[in-house]
Amino acid sequence: MLQETAASFLADEGSIAKQLRHWRDTGCTDGYGTALWKQFGELGLTGICIPEAQGGLGLGSVEAALVLEEIGRNLTPSPFLTTAVAGARAIEGTAHAERWYPGILSGETVLALAVDESSRHAPEKTALAAERRGNGFVLNGQKQLVVHGNSADVILTIARTAGSPGEREGLTLFAVPKAAAEVESATLADSSKAAHITFSNVELDADAVVGEVDGGWAPLARALNAGRAGVSAELVGVAAGAWAMTVDYLKQRKQFGKLIGEFQALQHRAAHLYGEIEIARAAALKAAELLDSGGEKADLLVAVAKAKAASVSKLAVQEGVQMHGGIGMTDEHDIGLYMKREAVLGELFGDVYFHRARVAELSGY
Numbered sequence: 001m002l003q004e005t006a007a008s009f010l011a012d013e014g015s016i017a018k019q020l021r022h023w024r025d026t027g028c029t030d031g032y033g034t035a036l037w038k039q040f041g042e043l044g045l046t047g048i049c050i051p052e053a054q055g056g057l058g059l060g061s062v063e064a065a066l067v068l069e070e071i072g073r074n075l076t077p078s079p080f081l082t083t084a085v086a087g088a089r090a091i092e093g094t095a096h097a098e099r100w101y102p103g104i105l106s107g108e109t110v111l112a113l114a115v116d117e118s119s120r121h122a123p124e125k126t127a128l129a130a131e132r133r134g135n136g137f138v139l140n141g142q143k144q145l146v147v148h149g150n151s152a153d154v155i156l157t158i159a160r161t162a163g164s165p166g167e168r169e170g171l172t173l174f175a176v177p178k179a180a181a182e183v184e185s186a187t188l189a190d191s192s193k194a195a196h197i198t199f200s201n202v203e204l205d206a207d208a209v210v211g212e213v214d215g216g217w218a219p220l221a222r223a224l225n226a227g228r229a230g231v232s233a234e235l236v237g238v239a240a241g242a243w244a245m246t247v248d249y250l251k252q253r254k255q256f257g258k259l260i261g262e263f264q265a266l267q268h269r270a271a272h273l274y275g276e277i278e279i280a281r282a283a284a285l286k287a288a289e290l291l292d293s294g295g296e297k298a299d300l301l302v303a304v305a306k307a308k309a310a311s312v313s314k315l316a317v318q319e320g321v322q323m324h325g326g327i328g329m330t331d332e333h334d335i336g337l338y339m340k341r342e343a344v345l346g347e348l349f350g351d352v353y354f355h356r357a358r359v360a361e362l363s364g365y
């Protein structure tokens, strides 16, 4: 039922024409519609990862994946992944959950996760310094390409309170009000918005800490696992959307006196892609299921899912653009938009090389 609700809501209200093209072409600074985000709240979708005791649906990563696949299929710009999935998981079980969950539930609050300090995803390499001062902390440093960092109410920022870059120990997660930092907006390839954020002598009270001082790896890992499983599902949706649009085109376009879909060479390519998308979907759902059940191979399957979904999605958008011929190169046709979304989601929370290396590491190679 959730899948049906999400599918019809996003195909209608979250469609490319109504959302992505509209906000892109009107120069929207958020990159998404705030009214749509409130509709996510009204439908209860923002509460999927929030416990029932705190007003949410008390569901999990599997249900979030069903919604994210539809978001991917329709290229819907929305803070669902950063806020209702990764952000909600980062603050779960902490005092910040009481503070921010009501706004997430109503589709008013947006959270961003500030991790990377270079163009490459490398959470352990966090160098941003958080020094103790009085009862609180002072933050100095920079974060790059923080998705929705320009419109978020709170920026969940991983900083170093001890140890050296490269270590998982000595990190602390802070909930930083956006007004406290210098935010420079950036537009990504798919027209979504991110931010370069500078922290210069940002003073925070001790209650800005999410979880434990020096123990930030735990909430960060929770958020990243949920975000990576979620982005895998969204990439499956991108691949499936590009595939459907391409197969539809193969059945319409006539060349050399017949439909191009009648050529066996193109049928083989479409069939191969279909098989690959099914494998990527299975990996994404398995990762989500293991996260929900606390399975010991959850970290491994999350990395498998992100690597597989990103490579399959790249294949799908490349095949899509090529089989559409020249019109795949024009902005007027939607197929090129799938390629742009894949380029950004493929990077988010670690690219295919990052996750292949992680699969090797977790498998003891």
Ligand SMILES: Cc1cc2nc3c(=O)[nH]c(=O)nc-3n(C[C@H](O)[C@H](O)[C@H](O)COP(=O)(O)OP(=O)(O)OC[C@H]3O[C@@H](n4cnc5c(N)ncnc54)[C@H](O)[C@@H]3O)c2cc1C
Pocket: 119, 120, 121, 145, 187, 188, 189, 190, 321, 322, 327, 328, 329, 330, 331, 336, 339, 340, 343, 344, 347, 348
């Ligand atoms: C066959 C073909 C057809 C095409 N057809 C069209 C078309 O019809 N219309 C059209 O407009 N374009 C088209 N393109 C261009 C296509 O949009 C670009 O290839 C695509 O945007 C990727 O750009 P890039 O490979 O240069 O990636 P890059 O420039 O390497 O990066 C892509 C984006 O990702 C961002 N990024 C980098 N690191 C991160 C990170 N860690 N987190 C988040 N984001 C990050 C970058 O800021 C950049 O915006 C086509 C390309 C090809 C190959």
